[in-house]
Amino acid sequence: MADKPEISRKAVYRLSIYSRCLEQLIDDGRELVSSTALAAAAGVKSSQLRRDLAYFGQFGMRGKGYQVEGLYQAIREGLGSDRESLKPVILVGAGNLGRALLCYDGFRKEGFEVKAVFDVAADELRDHGIQVPLFHEREMLEFVRENKINMAILCVPAEAAAEVVADLVAAGIQGILNFSPAVLKVPKSVVVSQVDLASELENLSYFISQKKIFEE
């Protein structure tokens, strides 16, 4: 077992960004890149980039930089995204946002596939042109266990979130990408990413108005 490297959520997030920047460089036919150039593309300081890479190992050539292809592979491997197979996820809550995300192709591009959708009103949703198997939420536990799913995308209304999360945890889900505007209570072993669209807008709005006050 490897020694705990103590890598933070934020650092892993940045490593995803670096990997995307490297894809771009590969497309551009670049062979080498310096930490300064890659950091600029990713919008970070070069020392931060080098430190982030150090979590996974040493990949550079002093005086030269990094081999684009090699560094890309190293980060993909470090992140555990082998790309061999799509990782299965489920989506819960087929309201406006949930159905929207089903159409989003970005998940597949990054190696994830939505295997099924669950909703309390599955029957009424039959004819919404949903391209993914649609079930009632009561079938969720069995599906998750049988298909060894460990990630869920949660798009239910805030009021419903607590109950659904309890079910997901009971079924053995390990990670939740949460779009419900609710604070989830989960065991420490379950990882949650909160995507709070309205709060993000509110955040922008606050800093815009602050700026205005300073300008006047």
Next chain:
Amino acid sequence: MADKPEISRKAVYRLSIYSRCLEQLIDDGRELVSSTALAAAAGVKSSQLRRDLAYFGQFGMRGKGYQVEGLYQAIREGLGSDRESLKPVILVGAGNLGRALLCYDGFRKEGFEVKAVFDVAADELRDHGIQVPLFHEREMLEFVRENKINMAILCVPAEAAAEVVADLVAAGIQGILNFSPAVLKVPKSVVVSQVDLASELENLSYFISQKKIFEE
């Protein structure tokens, strides 16, 4: 002009969460709440909650707690969300994700209204049942200026992001909620919130697999 209070993005984000928790308490008919109870609902430490509130002023009663309604109003005011009028935003990029977000009702609930959608392929999209005025991107600059829009939701493909952002900035946009998997280069005066759905999933996936390694 008020003294710069040095409030961080993260603290403002948490204040949005507190305000939502307080709405719940109002619905429940609660009159008073302690920092401990509210912090628990928001998933933070009570000392952090009290410190966050201190950015906006003093609202509590020692020995008693906070008046739910009063604290709610204070935070709404501090955040500048007067609720009188919906704040206008535009959405750029009417692909799968963009059209999806148009259906999302959460923005309106938090006080934002999408006034128009822009896309390079506006003509081909006419019949997709889009409920919001739809224009070609070339009309964006004029629309933004005439309607004094200062926020945009960006959902264009990564390749198109840089050019669109330059146009948005030129038009006077102050804040961008960015769903494009691209690192945006903007002047310091423009605020960006990055929502990177694929990287969020990748992040979850990494920590789930780490956990597995430890368990074995």
Next chain:
DNA sequence: TAGATTGTTAATCGATTAACAATC
């Protein structure tokens, strides 16, 4: 008053950055 809880300070913790020796 005694008990409870705030507002705020000081201590801690973690993340970022500058700097530079190592080395290609």
Next chain:
DNA sequence: TAGATTGTTAATCGATTAACAATC
């Protein structure tokens, strides 16, 4: 070799938390 750039340490910065005096 001289120039460039990495990998890593040490310094800095900022955010979180514990603790407690103030006070209802």
